[in-house]
Amino acid sequence: MRFSINPEMATQEVQPNETLTNLKAESDTLKTKLEDERAKLHDVELHQVAEKVDGLGQFIMKTRRTLKGHGNKVLCMDWCKDKRRIVSSSQDGKVIVWDAFTTNKEHAVTMPCTWVMACAYAPSGCAVACGGLDNKCSVYPLSLDKNENLAAKKKSVAMHTNYLSACSFTNSDMQILTSSGDGTCALWDVESGQLLQSFHGHAADVLCLDLAPSETGNTFVSGGCDKKANVWDMRSGQCIQSFETHESDINSVRYYPSGDAFASGSDDATCRLYDLRADREVAIYSKESIIFGASSVDFSLSGRLLFGGYNDYTINVWDVLKGTRVSILFGHENRVSTLRLSPDGTAFCSGSWDHTLRVRDRGYHLEPVTSATVCLILVSSSSCLSLMPVPSPFYFIRTASFITFGP
């Protein structure tokens, strides 16, 4: 594994009497000082401020669509701006574009590499970008001509020296931001394949990135195996803020809808919220019974809910303000590798190593039983009715009556 040269290291003049121990001592002192400075302005905790807000109670989430078609682990997915189409990529090199609403597959491309860990939909909806173990990010324009081989029009845009972990278009189809196992992020011009800016500062593989929704639209955050989440200025390539409180690899980062904060999910089984103006971590979302890493996170539209996909095959839904968990979702049969909210917030999609993608949203108290559901009704000790689809012919309701949920 090659370690890319840090330009700062190269140009910095090291005094002859500065030994490694001196440097270590200095950097540790500065770090402590920084923590103290940050702590000075930390006058209240998030859950304290959130006391005056109503609690959410338990949420029921239901799977509305299951997308089957990948023959192997689904690694990444992204929504189209039209709110219903999805692109997903998998371990065997397949990239599929679906109309998630009808569950029809619209396009399929086979990449020449395996482990396609990154894929993104272009803002115009006319192209998709993907990459993985080939160390590249390629853009495929989507053609509706059934006879046309999509792979023929493929354009290689990004080149890294290690695997591609994440990619995202910026505000247009013309630029792509990538992150890689070589420890760097980079901004590319799609048309020419030219490198516009590179971002050095992570000390290990960079695993994820997200673009800021801010007014000035110039920053993005990345997370890596060095347990750090860095905020970058796209223009200058500078790292403007850095957060290091996770205890293990950061698998996913996502901005809070207002752009003032971001959440991260890590192998240390926690998700955390970092406020950019306060310049510190402000919340940890964890539970003793959650011992597997979080692989992907996203917020609901209002930022009140944080969805986390975990390596124990579940999705935990957190109340961002109170710090409590409002729901745990089962259904996937292997780890959840990717999770994104749809552009208008009506649903969220999760992709898993069990080869499927599921689109889910809220279930309500009164919902008709569809003919596709064969149900087992359980009356638990707290006299609350729960509904579980089970392939068992024991008890099933097949009438047009409404089933009420509990309190």
Add this chain to the structure above:
Amino acid sequence: MQDPDMGVKMRNQRLLITVIPHAMTGNDVIEWLIQKYNITEEEARHLGGLLVQYGYIYPLRDPRSLLLRSDDSPYRFQTPYFWTSSRWPASELDYAIYLAKKNIRKQGELVDYEKENYSILHKRINHTWDFVVMQAREQLRASKQRRKADRIVLECQEQAYWLINKPCPGAFDVLDLGPERCNVLSSRVALIEHSRRALGRNRVKSSICLESFMKYSEQYLHHDPIMSGCLPSNPWISDDTSHWTINTDMVGTPTRLRVERWSFSFMELLNDSMGRREFMIYLEKEFSAENLCFWVACEDLRHGESSKIILKVEEVYKNFLAPGAARWVNIDSKTMERTLEGIKRPHRFIMDDAQMHIYFLMKKDSYPRYLKSELYKNMLAKAIVPQETKKSVFPFMRRQRHSSPSPAMVTQATEDDGKAKGAGPTGTSSTTNSQI
């Protein structure tokens, strides 16, 4: 990789004295998890099941089926020696010794895939095969000297370990972890630089920052479909795409929620192409439309093709910045000077300062006045509030799920017509000619 935090804490359990000591029932495990972590039975079963799959607990009856049964099936804790977190990845040599032992102990005990693995290993590490066989014999001899109970326990533990580390082909491989990640040493000098910079930055008090999250969540509560539902219905639930059709860019009358959202922030107004259009109409009345046009042109420059940068910078200069320009924008002299200087060596960010200046000008001045204007108020008044769709009483009559034209297709059509590229039906494209 295998995160050390995943280690299971030692716990108190009920001891069932059977032939095999220190066993517990599946039910016990689940009960304990529910108690200790205050979780539901479903979650406890799931978590317990994972512990079995990863080899921290193994079943005594039917060891090849790695499931946690919530009845009185007996289970045991795996010894830490064989924990996945301490002995991973499994060594080939160890596996060879294990298979050799099985083979020696009872001919024909090896299962098909084990036989295959055995012969593959035999070929691959043939040079140390004598060692393997010798070790296997030694271990078998040592185990014969143990008490029967202990011997059975050790055999079970070992078998459980190998069932997980070398699973039957086609079975669920729980240790499939994905491509390797590396961890490289950090650069101290860069860290010091960074910490120094960070110490100098301005920070805001937590109480102020956190208050803003409260406010934001509250403000957007009714706009969040997962929190509050959406009208007329959530397309994913009802299979009815009305919600999407009444919120397209080109719709005649917008919904009330949409128009309300324009008042939340200037960015919300600009991000919605209809909002932007309305704002433009307002600015035209105020004779300050050039500001928005300039902003749009700058966005186009920033996010457009690299090859067109020089051309676009010239256009922007000609239309907005040159003395006597048709749509001259009023920026302060210092910014103007800096920008004009920079135009001599054009790049995509050259207009940033000027663009920022105009953006904040609009935000502080025109935007608040727009929200108070008759134009906006009328828009809000005639905005529709869709009726909530009554949930169908006859569930079998599921709606047809209609497909929609792909954004790619629409663009192709416009391309064929020779119109501007990139003006998809849902794109918030900033091409100057199509919107204004």
